[in-house]
Amino acid sequence: MPSIVFFIQFFFAIVIGLYFLSLLRSQQGSKSAIEKESKKELDKLRKMKERSLTVPLTEFTRPSSFDEIIGQGDGLKALRAALCSGNPQHVIIYGPPGVGKTAAARVVLEEAKRSPLSPFNNESKFIEMDATTLRFDDRGIADPLMGSVHDPIYQGAGAMGQAGIPQPKSGAVTKAHGGILFLDEIGELHPIMMNKLLKVLEDRRVFLESAYYSSEDTNIPAHIHEIFQKGLPADFRLVAATTRGSFDIPQALRSRCVEIYFRPLFQEEVAIIARNVSKKSNFEIEDMAVEEIKKYATNGREAVNIIQICSGLALTNNRRIITLADVNWVIESGHYQPRPEKKIENQPSIGYVNGLGVYGANLGMIIEIEASAIEIPQKGKGRIIVTGIVDTEETSTTGKTLKRRSTASDSVDNVLTVIRSFLKVDPRDYDIHLNFPGGIPIDGPSAGITMVTAIYSAITKQPVNNLVAMTGEVSIRGKVKAIGGVTAKIEAARKAGCKKIIVPSENYMEKFKEYDVKIIPVDHIEEVIEIALDIDDLEGKKLISSEAIGLVAAIGSDKGCLK
């Protein structure tokens, strides 16, 4: 009997032993299979790393210090003040594409570290993300910005997962702790992610959540309790950049940030960038080639791109010099359009005024306004046609879309009242056509004084000084009211060749005294008319009447009679 028991025990011991042996073998087998696979992949990676193409021009010519960023003196000064002091602030950089926003953001941390007062140190990191690539994931499984929790239900949760422990994974806000988080294209960030970001800026830490977390679970290690209960550190300074205007950015974010404006680059600055990039890439460049680039490249990135292709052309011809022919070929094959550098007319005209506007991220531009007035036999029955302005606009509030008359349309009415009340002529006795040529629909009230001047000039047949540009809203009491974007507008007028620029007194700044053009502050429409119609300095020039424009004033107008 004992021998039977012994035999059974021996049998089971053998079976169990064989089972564990095979388990061990299969584990070892799969381990060595994994090792073999991993070795193969490492070999592949090594081979890939050995083979590299040349560094793209855009990368090695990128500015590596503030000194190499051309033309953004004011923007860089503001960026330095905001981030390189002892108390750095969050920042939003506005500006058109390709003018150095990202380049400046990438070097600002190094600039700040050089300041003895700065709280940034050698451990401070620069973390960069593009908001256009950040998708809102309502399950919160993967959130590279805020961080996420790897719950134990997911495959590959490892030993902690097997023990039912949720594992927090830090996102960019935590990786940037103690440094800078650069969020490019902030205007494209999903509204819910924007709200989460605002909360992090407020708390300077990020709280993660998981249904698998319990504060009473003693299995969960101390560091994970700490993270769920006290949050992950996220004390960084945000540098956000956008090509949108400030009105597109939520007020809640704007109020927490210093707002900095990068401006479009002038032709001469584009030329400097083209020369610098050629030099950095060891190419000479013909002067005529630079002249051609500055006519076509609207920003720094375009200049770099043109040089990049030209240098390729030169190399294939065994040259280290970029020629005018190379640039011409690139411009033609790349379908580049010349920069819209608007110049003023070279003579005063009746009914033609240089207005000023802004578009996009604070870009100033000259807006031509032309008017014609034809006296009609039946007094008081005149009509007005306005072309080239935005007629109606839509605003959207929570779930509601409101359609209303545009501010530009409203300001036409103000203009007519002002002409009757203060300029002693009655526009109702004329068929008037007011046109904003150029194909860009005009909105906003800031063309008010320009419209008054154009119509008054057309009615009284007095020419307007072509060296004058103006901007300002007009109230029905004839007051000239403040407008936005005055500095950008002045810059556009100066570049177009204007010598006198009329601005509302409320917008006047001391620095305008140092400009090489005359900036004239005004309070009332009568002052505007006096300056605009003063053509003493232009005596002897031939006048052009805008009636030559050949308009059909007010025929079939849907604008109705003048009031």
Ligand SMILES: Nc1ncnc2c1ncn2[C@@H]1O[C@H](COP(=O)(O)OP(=O)(O)OP(=O)(O)O)[C@@H](O)[C@H]1O
């Ligand atoms: N002001 C500048 N000075 C020197 N180089 C510039 C300047 N602006 C642009 N560049 C060149 O163009 C490249 C692209 O510029 P950058 O990425 O900084 O533009 P950006 O304003 O951030 O544009 P986007 O809004 O499209 O991202 C830079 O790496 C640099 O080589």
